[in-house]
Amino acid sequence: MFTGFYSKKISGKSLKEVSQSLSFMGVLKHSSSKEILNYYDSKTFYNHKTEVKAHRDLNNEDFIYFTYSFNPSLLSWLLGICFFPFGFLIFLISIKAKDEFEDLLRTIEF
DSSP states (O other): OEEEEEEEEESSOOHHHHHTTOGGGOEEEEEETTTEEEEEEEOSSEEEEEEEEEEEOTTSOEEEEEEEEEEEOHHHHHHHHHTTTGGGGGGHHHHHHHHHHHHHHHHOOO
16 A cells, blocks of 8 residues: 655675665565565554565666555554544554655665
8 A cells, every 4th residue: 555666776795695684674475586585574553565676787786676565454444444534544654664664775784
């Protein structure tokens, strides 16, 4: 529901080396040989999914791409419906978590 995309330039590191500093993203659910990592984290009011990909562009510069989503959980939807219209303010928790995650991605160094 609340999604985003972020890319970051890395210098001479593989995705495996970078993945050691990505423990804040949650549990590593899937890792493929094509340099793709999938993380999942579930909180009380939202679920967080992140896909991390490595890519080398035409100038031989390495980048990692983050595609992430923060979705309200079933509990959030129930509270939103039961206490309509003010119940949907609970979705602000998901939006705030997404904003904090984006700030963290901007500040982290690999």
